[in-house]
Amino acid sequence: xxxxxxxxxxxxxxxxxxxxxxxxxxxxxxxxxxxxxxxxxxxxxxxxxxxxxxxxxxxxxxxxxxxxxxxxxxxxxxxxxxxxxxxxxxxxxxxxxxxxxxxxx
Numbered sequence: 772x773x774x775x776x777x778x779x780x781x782x783x784x785x786x787x788x789x790x791x792x793x794x795x796x797x798x799x800x801x802x803x804x805x806x807x808x809x810x811x812x813x814x815x816x817x818x819x820x821x822x823x824x825x826x827x828x829x830x831x832x833x834x835x836x837x838x839x840x841x842x843x844x845x846x847x848x849x850x851x852x853x854x855x856x857x858x859x860x861x862x863x864x865x866x867x868x869x870x871x872x873x874x875x876x
Contacts, residue, residue: 776865
């Protein structure tokens with residue numbers, strides 16, 4: 772996914788609860804609550820902080836959960852597709868003009 776970046780759609784509200792290594796995210800726009808493990812939560816937290824490319828996302832998540840980045844590409848690709856299907860995140864071409872004015876969260 773070279774050139775693909777990820778962000779939480781504008782005006783999207785995510786509410787978090789965490790305990791004992793499990794995370795609940797309430798997606799206000801859809802009314803759905805999602806249960807995430809540590810990797811899923813780290814992915815969504817990194818993206819929620821601001822738009823990020825796939826490679827940088829993997830590096831940040833690996834650092835946050837203290838795992839090797841190489842072991843995370845496939846699981847994170849699966850999570851990104853799932854989160855996008857759920858409307859939690861959206862992809863965009865980070866090299867397309869006009870995409871660098873994304874709001875940080």
